[in-house]
Amino acid sequence: MNIPRVDLPRIVVVGCGFAGLKFVQTINSKQYQIVLLDKNNYHTFQPLMYQVATSGLEPDSITYPIRKIFKGKKRFHFRKTSVERIDTEKKQVHTTIGPIEYDHLVVAVGATNNFFGNQDVEKYAVPMKSLLESLQLRSMILQNFEEALNTSDIEEQNRLMNFVIVGGGATGVELAGALAELKAHVLPNDYPDLDIRRMEIHLVEGADSVLAAMSDLASKKSYDFLKKSGVNIWLNTRVESYDGETVITNKENFASKAVIWTAGVKARTLPGLETGGSKNGRILVDDRAKALAHEDVYVIGDMAEMRSDENPRGHAMLASVAGQQGKWLASNFNALARGKETKAFVYKDKGTMATIGRNKAVVDLKKFSFSGYFAWLTWMFVHLMLLVDFRNRLIVFTNWAWRYIKYDRGSRLIIREFKRSEPNIKQTETTKKSSV
């Protein structure tokens, strides 16, 4: 990798999710040379991926080219590459385009799907933790209805139209709500030859409530909203196996060729980095985000386990934590360069929210929670504001306004076919050792 050395310490940043993005936006490139590595040439706004999967938005609305974000930034170099391993002895990152030396390394490659070792589920269920997986999921959803048209076997039709979403966290709840809207407003028009009333949406959750990480009000209201939208909710229900046709749980079994997995995430790993004693694959760091097991290596975002009295198992894997850590760590580097003191990380909880569909959302702020139409407006406003720039906001807003008025969605395009027999994306996403 031919990036010239300059007379400044070099920080290599691996990963341009929320943590890496905010870090590079905040770091003072008069004090450091910055090299950013990511396997994609774009940043993904993950909270809206479920809308790509359900034909509500196109990929360009929720992604942003990395080179454009950092246009004009001096002493900044982006390279689109995959990281193979870290050599903390020689202070080198080994990539598909050769090694690169670092003075400081910031690792922020985030999380991926966790199937908890269940290989059958991993093989047949469709996850949604990357843009490509979202597009794959969209193809699966649409193709299932195309396939249902071509069989006169009623049971096979049911399997194709029987959607089982595993996991009642924000992703599962938002997907279930979006599928319910497709069922109510879009699919009956698109498939007049099918009786769409036979489409079923099941949400399977192991705990005793949906959105368990949110407030009681949010859990209860989202449960009610989903019920009212026609989603069947199965609490205290854990998936035991799935052979591509039947989901076996500790309670109910489901005949389904449309199982969506949102039940677990785990930190990605990078060969050469020691966890430092974490039990769940995250990298244990101190309150300055420095990896316990290595010098000059910092870990932020979903990958990092920063323990404190308040968070004995580390912070939640949230976009907001990742973004704040990115900004905070860069500020610490900036302070160091000016001879000032660094600060310990303090998470500012600005609230969490989830949307269940038209006019329905739940919002938890620090002091109080609310739900319904006003929560939905809040959700829309906050997500529009969080999108990276004005053009994305404009396109997303146009799409949303259109949908709201017309009860319609964007283009239901199957650009790449989903292949049931060879879920190729999933394999490359989850079984590769290096994952930047």
Add this chain to the structure above:
Amino acid sequence: MNIPRVDLPRIVVVGCGFAGLKFVQTINSKQYQIVLLDKNNYHTFQPLMYQVATSGLEPDSITYPIRKIFKGKKRFHFRKTSVERIDTEKKQVHTTIGPIEYDHLVVAVGATNNFFGNQDVEKYAVPMKSLLESLQLRSMILQNFEEALNTSDIEEQNRLMNFVIVGGGATGVELAGALAELKAHVLPNDYPDLDIRRMEIHLVEGADSVLAAMSDLASKKSYDFLKKSGVNIWLNTRVESYDGETVITNKENFASKAVIWTAGVKARTLPGLETGGSKNGRILVDDRAKALAHEDVYVIGDMAEMRSDENPRGHAMLASVAGQQGKWLASNFNALARGKETKAFVYKDKGTMATIGRNKAVVDLKKFSFSGYFAWLTWMFVHLMLLVDFRNRLIVFTNWAWRYIKYDRGSRLIIREFKRSEPNIKQTETTKKSSV
């Protein structure tokens, strides 16, 4: 394929390009049962594919879901499938989802790339005749700059940044203009580590002018516009071979890893259909579009060769011809059902146009030609109006307005990587026998 027979003649339409689309929009489904087959679930507005390839528009702006277009149409059935062969004896279309019977068959599967038997060129050059190929071309363009960053071999860098567009028709000219805009306004910001002035754009044309099918004014003006934009134009120059690194022509040779093929198209073929004596693979039809070699088989659009005194070799392969033939043939069917006479096809030339970039276009109307800023406004207006519905128009207009004001383009996303060694899309697009 379980589509119930009704007490009406069944017309099976193969292909939903401009010809198939207009046919189904016009046919009276009180008189006929309509079955439309296409391998994609969307219609593609091909004239704007070059903007997808050059990061100007996203796929959803130039595609439209077929089911949505025909929402509410009675006795209409769409199936997403590939046609394997036609059995004109038994009057059946054999597809990947089983056979289907027809009373009348309308074939409109259009054209594909023509490499004139040059397998090396087919292997290494990137074509742009489908949405997937446009996306592949986008990935190739962007990846070349990413790769150029990672080599210190100056010659390799030049090969990666040396774009050779083969074919000076509308597609080649519009692509060259769009690449020139990328070079002038976008790439220098995106790749500050590269000297983008070293990027070269060559347009290679075998005839003695560009846009040879248009007026002399259009040819001359587009030549001037391209020259002014920095495009190198090589007339009377024919590509003889390309090994992935060097293009050999009858005049100049080019070291390039970025060869784009827009030099030829040919009719697609469907096993079971006889050409009826056409020399170029099209299907010879009479002035009612009936295939000479078969009963109850009609062919329209690029595939059809409808000879007349004015067009001894058939009509040009143009979207406008295809659309008009679709509408006209459906009107004939409608007339027949009411016991009226059918009419012979008469092509109404409403003009042709091409855009070369910001404020630059050429327009040929029947009586006169013009170019420049007003031509460019005309081009924009006509293409916006031709896009299928209001939402697409709105999104495209937003994108274009943004680009015009900001000298910027949409998201430069590499969603699927282009693999130089295995140009997979091209293979499935051009070597499969059946091609619906």
